[in-house]
Amino acid sequence: MPTPPDPPGEGPRGAPVGRRVVLGLLGLGAAGVLGGRTVPDALSRALAPVQLHDPTGLTSLVPLGDAFRYYSVTGGVTPRDASTYELAVTGLVEHPTTYSLADLRALPQVDHTWDFQCVTGWRVPDVPWSGVPLSVLLDAAAPTSEAVAIRFRSFDGTYTENMTLEQARRSDVLVALGMYGAPVTHAHGGPVRVYAASLYGYKSTKWLSGIELTDTNVPGYWERRGYSLDGTIET
Numbered sequence: 001m002p003t004p005p006d007p008p009g010e011g012p013r014g015a016p017v018g019r020r021v022v023l024g025l026l027g028l029g030a031a032g033v034l035g036g037r038t039v040p041d042a043l044s045r046a047l048a049p050v051q052l053h054d055p056t057g058l059t060s061l062v063p064l065g066d067a068f069r070y071y072s073v074t075g076g077v078t079p080r081d082a083s084t085y086e087l088a089v090t091g092l093v094e095h096p097t098t099y100s101l102a103d104l105r106a107l108p109q110v111d112h113t114w115d116f117q118c119v120t121g122w123r124v125p126d127v128p129w130s131g132v133p134l135s136v137l138l139d140a141a142a143p144t145s146e147a148v149a150i151r152f153r154s155f156d157g158t159y160t161e162n163m164t165l166e167q168a169r170r171s172d173v174l175v176a177l178g179m180y181g182a183p184v185t186h187a188h189g190g191p192v193r194v195y196a197a198s199l200y201g202y203k204s205t206k207w208l209s210g211i212e213l214t215d216t217n218v219p220g221y222w223e224r225r226g227y228s229l230d231g232t233i234e235t
């Protein structure tokens with residue numbers, strides 16, 4: 001199997017190690033990996049430093065297959081749960097709103113199975129996602145006529161992303177609460193992350209904390225480092 005190219009920019013701090021590699025290194029074997037794609041939250045958390053810094057250098061030696069790579073542009077991210085999580089919808093809206101996790105869970109959820117694709121080349125087919133269509137939150141907030149784009153923020157304190165309002169209203173953009181039939185794990189950006197099926201993975205902000213309506217499409221973290229402002233997956 002070909003080795004994915006080094007991520008241009010996701011490498012230096014984010015050099016990802018596949019779950020299989022990490023579990024192998026910890027002597028945990030591959031059974032849990034092959035049996036399902038999810039890793040218990042506590043384990044993911046424990047593994048995060050290993051994944052972030054890739055002290056093994058094995059990333060380039062081991063085929064990673066169809067697995068997710070865990071990315072974070074920051075070091076450890078303090079987990080949030082139902083008692084600490086908040087999502088603020090702000091900016092150019094008639095009705096700024098703050099949602100708790102319970103608020104988001106109480107909204108009608110949609111389920112879709114869609115691929116996940118990183119701009120660096122790896123791709124995970126057929127991921128079952130669940131969550132609230134972003135358009136539902138946008139409708140509730142009622143963007144003003146000046147609003148043309150969105151700025152997403154993460155509670156990692158660093159990551160931002162952007163999307164046009166038109167992109168954000170598409171039915172394949174979710175405020176995702178679930179993956180693989182379980183709550184989105186901390187490692188995957190839970191309790192709440194963005195998922196946008198037609199856009200590269202970098203548009204899918206993990207640890208989502210803010211949705212700000214803006215009058216320009218402000219480049220996010222990776223857009224400022226050279227990734228496409230638009231982010232549409234090229235097939």
Ligand SMILES: Nc1nc2c(c(=O)[nH]1)N[C@H]1C(S)=C(S)[C@@H](COP(=O)(O)O)O[C@H]1N2
Nearest residue numbers: 069070071072073118154159188201202206
């Ligand atoms: N907060 C935050 N969100 C993020 C990133 C990140 O580093 N920090 N990386 C992005 C990139 S480049 C990809 S490919 C996906 C990876 O998601 P995963 O870690 O669940 O595999 O998250 C995206 N969202």
Ligand SMILES: [Mo]
Nearest residue numbers: 118119201202
């Ligand atoms: Mo990515």
